[in-house]
Amino acid sequence: MKDFFGKDMAALKNKKLFLFDMDGTIYLGNTLFDGVLELLDEIEKRGGRYVFITNNSSKSVADYVKKLNRLGIEKVTEENFFTSAQATAMLMKEKFPTGILYVQGTRSFVEELKGAGLNVTTEYAEDAAAIVVGYDTELNYEKMMTTCKMLKFDLPYYAANPDWVCPYEFGAAPDCGWMCRGYEMAMGKTPEFIGKPQPTMINVVRGKFGVEKEEVLVIGDRLYTDIASGNNAGVDTLCVLSGEVSAEEVIETIQGEKEAEKPVYTAMDVTALLATLKE
Ligand SMILES: [Mg+2]
8 A cells, every 4th residue: 555645555564553643543523533443453453552642631541441432442441542641640750759739631630640649739839849731621711810820930830732722523622732822921931741742652652562663653643743753752653634734734844844743654544554454
């Protein structure tokens, strides 16, 4: 099978670990894309593994298991996921094992951090050690005010994911990166982002399964997060045109100077990967 630009994809048959983005890659909103179920079966049949890696920090892993079950992917368990909320919990555990963390995010995000044994508060706290924000689909003005009040302190400031928008069937809605830009405009502070394009999530999963870089493929619909995370981790990438990025934007990027955002392979959707594996 050839990719969108005519490049032979046969080398993808040697991959052992497939790291899928979700929104825009395997589904959009509540619609699972064609070929996904068959693709996951094919990967398993070949002795490979798949993990869904998402920047969406509004949901917990338990939420994702339920969502994918509902969409018809019945065999997934918590082992098949790694979220930016989990990556955030891991990093905070390392940096602030006992300090108070002021956290602004969804209830799921807060639970993920608490579940990791972190000392979390969602209230204004003068004695906090750090500020952590996630993609907050339960955001209201009171929460925004509290976060701004916290940002007046000179504290380490982290955000789970840098995405400007989260795709939905109707288009998109503001995500964590958008929110952080608002805080920057209000308080002049910018966070250290944790999810993709940082290579952290890929490295953690690759280490867990003991797979070589050459055996990993990252599949995603966004250049500045998914594809960049793969390049930053030194693994191959497949950009799918079923979500956010258009063919024109991929062409522009390939001809441009942002090396980290250039995909190795490009395809209309994941069925090209299925066809390649079945060849
Ligand atoms: Mg996506």
